[in-house]
Amino acid sequence: MELERVAANTRTYTPATPEDALKELENNTVFFIKDGERVIGRVAYNIKSPGHAYISDLIIHPEYRERGIGRTAIENILEQLAGMKQIDLVTNPGNSKAIALYESFGFVQGGLRQNYFGDGEDLVEMTLHKI
Numbered sequence: 001m002e003l004e005r006v007a008a009n010t011r012t013y014t015p016a017t018p019e020d021a022l023k024e025l026e027n028n029t030v031f032f033i034k035d036g037e038r039v040i041g042r043v044a045y046n047i048k049s050p051g052h053a054y055i056s057d058l059i060i061h062p063e064y065r066e067r068g069i070g071r072t073a074i075e076n077i078l079e080q081l082a083g084m085k086q087i088d089l090v091t092n093p094g095n096s097k098a099i100a101l102y103e104s105f106g107f108v109q110g111g112l113r114q115n116y117f118g119d120g121e122d123l124v125e126m127t128l129h130k131i
Helices: 002-008 018-027 069-080 096-104
Strands: 029-035 038-049 052-060 086-091 108-113 123-129
Touching (some): 029 069, 038 069, 052 069, 069 096, 086 096, 096 108
Parallel strands (some): 052 086
Antiparallel strands (some): 029 038, 038 052, 086 123, 108 123
């Protein structure tokens, strides 16, 4: 939970409760990113239906950002999801660096989802369609 606490202070990440974290672990494939023994990030996805996946989480500790860790995490997840025809995610519309990262992989911005997680925060949907 330290990762959520630190990242929540950046205004680009919606803080998670312990219950949210437990649900994420139960309902997603989760990869923890470590520097030695320290967890510095996490990336997760779930399969919505055959051919359709949702990247539910990408978080990098603020001290480790701008080092290509998020890019490598997305590359690895996209390899895991190579057979998917559609991959979705949501991100904070003010997180221009995350949006640029996702766009560099071919994700396209969709609509703004108001109050997406029920916390009052609007998020932008992004989708990668594969042929």
